[in-house]
Amino acid sequence: MHIQEEYSERHVLSLTVSNEAGILARIAGLFTARGYNIDSLTVADITPDHAISRITIVTSGPPKVIDQIIAQLDRLVPVHKVTDLTDNGPFVERELALVKVAGVGEDRIEALRLADVFRAKVVDTTIESFIFEITGTTDKIDNFIGLMRQIGLVEVGRTGVVGLIRGKEPN
Amino acid sequence: MAEKSGADILVECLIDLGVEVVFGYPGGAVLPIYDALFNHPKIRHVLVRHEQGATHMAEGYARSTGKPGVVLVTSGPGATNAVTGITDALMDSIPMVVITGQVPTQLIGTDAFQEADTIGITRHCSKHNYLVKSPAKLAGVVHEAFHIATTGRPGPVVVDIPKNVQIATAPYEKPETFEHASYRPQIKADAGAIASAVEMLAAAERPIFYTGGGVINSGPEASELLREIAALTGAPVTSTLMGLGAFPASSDQWIGMLGMHGTYEANWAMNKADLIVCVGARFDDRVTGRLDAFAPFAQKIHIDIDRSSINKTVEVDLPIVADVASALSDMIALWKDRGHKAADLTEWWARIDGWRARNSLAYPESGEEIMPQEAIAQLYRASRSAKDVIITTEVGQHQMWAAQHFGFDEPNKWLTSGGLGTMGYGFPAAIGAQVGNPDSLVVCVAGDASIQMNIQEMGTASQYRLPVKIFILNNEYMGMVRQWQELTYESRYSNSYSDSLPDFVKLAEAYGWTGIRIEGPQELEAGIAQMIDTPGPVLVDCRVAKLSNCFPMIPSGAAHTDMLLDPSQVEGIMSDEAKALV
Ligand SMILES: Cc1ncc(C[n+]2csc(CCOP(=O)(O)OP(=O)(O)O)c2C)c(N)n1
Ligand SMILES: [Mg+2]
Numbered sequence: 107m108h109i110q111e112e113y114s115e116r117h118v119l120s121l122t123v124s125n126e127a128g129i130l131a132r133i134a135g136l137f138t139a140r141g142y143n144i145d146s147l148t149v150a151d152i153t154p155d156h157a158i159s160r161i162t163i164v165t166s167g168p169p170k171v172i173d174q175i176i177a178q179l180d181r182l183v184p185v186h187k188v189t190d191l192t193d194n195g196p197f198v199e200r201e202l203a204l205v206k207v208a209g210v211g212e213d214r215i216e217a218l219r220l221a222d223v224f225r226a227k228v229v230d231t232t233i234e235s236f237i238f239e240i241t242g243t244t245d246k247i248d249n250f251i252g253l254m255r256q257i258g259l260v261e262v263g264r265t266g267v268v269g270l271i272r273g274k275e276p277n
Numbered sequence: 278m279a280e281k282s283g284a285d286i287l288v289e290c291l292i293d294l295g296v297e298v299v300f301g302y303p304g305g306a307v308l309p310i311y312d313a314l315f316n317h318p319k320i321r322h323v324l325v326r327h328e329q330g331a332t333h334m335a336e337g338y339a340r341s342t343g344k345p346g347v348v349l350v351t352s353g354p355g356a357t358n359a360v361t362g363i364t365d366a367l368m369d370s371i372p373m374v375v376i377t378g379q380v381p382t383q384l385i386g387t388d389a390f391q392e393a394d395t396i397g398i399t400r401h402c403s404k405h406n407y408l409v410k411s412p413a414k415l416a417g418v419v420h421e422a423f424h425i426a427t428t429g430r431p432g433p434v435v436v437d438i439p440k441n442v443q444i445a446t447a448p449y450e451k452p453e454t455f456e457h458a459s460y461r462p463q464i465k466a467d468a469g470a471i472a473s474a475v476e477m478l479a480a481a482e483r484p485i486f487y488t489g490g491g492v493i494n495s496g497p498e499a500s501e502l503l504r505e506i507a508a509l510t511g512a513p514v515t516s517t518l519m520g521l522g523a524f525p526a527s528s529d530q531w532i533g534m535l536g537m538h539g540t541y542e543a544n545w546a547m548n549k550a551d552l553i554v555c556v557g558a559r560f561d562d563r564v565t566g567r568l569d570a571f572a573p574f575a576q577k578i579h580i581d582i583d584r585s586s587i588n589k590t591v592e593v594d595l596p597i598v599a600d601v602a603s604a605l606s607d608m609i610a611l612w613k614d615r616g617h618k619a620a621d622l623t624e625w626w627a628r629i630d631g632w633r634a635r636n637s638l639a640y641p642e643s644g645e646e647i648m649p650q651e652a653i654a655q656l657y658r659a660s661r662s663a664k665d666v667i668i669t670t671e672v673g674q675h676q677m678w679a680a681q682h683f684g685f686d687e688p689n690k691w692l693t694s695g696g697l698g699t700m701g702y703g704f705p706a707a708i709g710a711q712v713g714n715p716d717s718l719v720v721c722v723a724g725d726a727s728i729q730m731n732i733q734e735m736g737t738a739s740q741y742r743l744p745v746k747i748f749i750l751n752n753e754y755m756g757m758v759r760q761w762q763e764l765t766y767e768s769r770y771s772n773s774y775s776d777s778l779p780d781f782v783k784l785a786e787a788y789g790w791t792g793i794r795i796e797g798p799q800e801l802e803a804g805i806a807q808m809i810d811t812p813g814p815v816l817v818d819c820r821v822a823k824l825s826n827c828f829p830m831i832p833s834g835a836a837h838t839d840m841l842l843d844p845s846q847v848e849g850i851m852s853d854e855a856k857a858l859v
Pocket of ligand 2: 673724725751752756775
């Protein structure tokens with residue numbers, strides 16, 4: 107007997123939640139307990155009184171499982187609202203990465219040239235290295251990192267995705 | 278305002294919330310609460326023998342009364358012992374509030390004596406949980422905990438209270454009714470969905486109501502409304518294990534339980550129906566059998582208060598997120614408004630009667646031994662004349678036989694662990710039911726193996742003079758395990774024999790109970806009558822045929838139409854794919 111793999115698609119979910127102790131563990135734990143995937147997860151409070159946080163989760167799974175994930179998240183007591191950005195028309199998604207690249211001579215110049223094309227900023231430099239700051243979609247950052255790897259990638263830090271629906275929020 | 282200790286605040290909250298009884302067990306981290314209870318005789322405390330017992334008692338109390346069950350246990354081992362019952366209540370949607378003691382806040386995280394991460398451990402087996410770090414927050418949390426446990430899809434809520442929070446003081450005022458910031462269960466159905474449901478029902482030629490525990494959780498009104506809509510439409514009604522009693526077994530429209538050990542007619546009707554109205558049930562794997570063969574011809578309407586139950590395993594055509602009673606009453610009102618009449622279902626009923634004629638619950642006669650099915654049937658006959666009867670069960674063959682051969686006409690009279698299938702549930706649940714229903718005849722139908730999982734609670738029944746009856750179908754086997762081994766592993770009975778059983782009659786006597794042994798068919802009627810007529814707690818060791826199997830049966834992973842009706846259809850081996858299913 108063999109265990110079959112299922113077709114899966116990527117979704118960006120945006121949640122507003124009460125900013126209380128354990129909320130992140132509750133959400134992360136829901137994913138592990140039910141065997142769902144987390145590709146990335148970001149969280150930060152978004153109201154002046156620090157009462158509400160936005161959590162952005164990138165997950166992947168078969169469409170039925172994505173539906174279940176949304177329903178299960180929505181059922182958690184401290185969760186206010188779950189929006190599937192992927193399924194709700196156009197949305198903006200951004201990720202930020204810090205990318206450290208080492209190299210001398212031509213490599214250094216090529217790194218700067220590529221950074222220019224990707225609109226990455228130099229935020230730190232030594233004689234042998236740069237740290238670039240780049241924002242964009244996950245794909246764009248993946249591509250940038252892929253190119254830098256050929257030049258002399260040392261380290262990467264990524265924030266994970268945040269996203270918002272374009273224009274008016276649907277109800 | 279004069280301040281009160283956290284422990285006093287807790288007890289006042291319980292009184293304000295109408296709590297009459299708490300099932301609990303003391304320990305270091307709840308001593309302040311026990312002291313507060315000492316001074317508040319209004320709340321009855323039932324001292325259990327093991328914390329798991331307390332949780333199942335609270336469940337039995339809740340399911341038989343409709344009120345939330347309340348549990349009080351100490352930190353560490355007290356809390357971990359409660360975990361099985363908390364999980365059981367989550368799976369069966371039982372309203373329960375579990376109060377656990379915790380080490381003082383300054384010791385949390387230091388591996389203090391009897392410290393356990395109760396909140397971490399119970400996060401995914403409770404509907405919600407709280408660690409209360411200040412006495413000023415306690416009242417709000419306790420009131421919210423009861424609100425969450427009892428509304429929407431009910432479930433267990435854990436409130437963990439560090440010992441210093443029980444002692445520190447704060448003002449207490451009964452909180453005003455409040456709107457929760459994020460938790461708002463949807464009670465009322467979408468009007469468009471109700472209208473579609475009514476039209477689908479009016480147009481159906483082969484409709485069926487598939488009902489579940491949600492009808493019972495929704496309250497007695499929901500059961501009344503189910504009867505009404507069944508009468509208006511003339512459709513057959515089947516139910517899950519959890520929903521038995523919501524619709525009267527004595528009705529002509531009742532076609533028995535469905536699923537793995539359901540009736541032939543219920544499963545075939547589900548298979549051939551053109552419309553399934555699922556009311557407060559959740560398409561559990563024990564019910565659907567093989568998913569790709571489940572109800573292939575039916576449009577499906579699903580009424581559930583929990584949106585995450587909808588489309589979880591079976592895709593439905595019309596989801597209705599709502600409380601069952603509210604949705605049914607809207608449907609009935611609209612049905613009448615639009616002047617719908619019951620369709621002519623003669624042909625559909627003729628087919629159902631054909632399946633019924635197979636008499637799938639029939640069992641072989643045995644002159645020498647008591648057939649376990651006959652023991653249940655006799656218990657049913659004998660208890661019909663008795664006052665109000667509540668049946669609880671343990672888990673195994675006896676549970677399924679009780680579901681098949683005992684008829685329930687009212688909700689809240691049948692208490693069984695459906696979702697988690699917890700051996701050790703039935704007896705404490707019977708104690709909890711008896712506490713909530715002192716005048717009812719409460720019988721726990723048990724197996725020889727299951728009863729030993731919480732048998733220590735006999736002391737609790739003795740202490741509180743609770744006249745519960747334990748009726749053990751003693752087949753000297755973990756019968757359900759043995760049955761699966763017979764069906765799947767060519768009768769290799771690995772570790773399923775109940776060796777070294779105690780002398781149950783002597784055990785009963787040791788606890789001050791009455792013990793009765795029933796050894797043969799000729800003793801059955803008198804033995805059961807004696808059990809019912811004897812005041813006080815009674816344990817019956819009813820010796821039944823050892824190797825009986827529970828039929829009909831849909832083996833796991835098989836379709837409804839591949840039902841096994843009797844042992845002659847059993848091959849004794851199974852494919853690895855089938856073996857791998859639960
Ligand atoms: C706590 C727990 N452990 C194990 C099981 C698995 N199990 C299901 S039924 C069963 C046997 C029950 O035997 P008994 O109580 O004698 O009932 P019978 O099937 O013989 O009627 C077992 C071990 C379970 N359901 N619960
Ligand atoms: Mg047994």
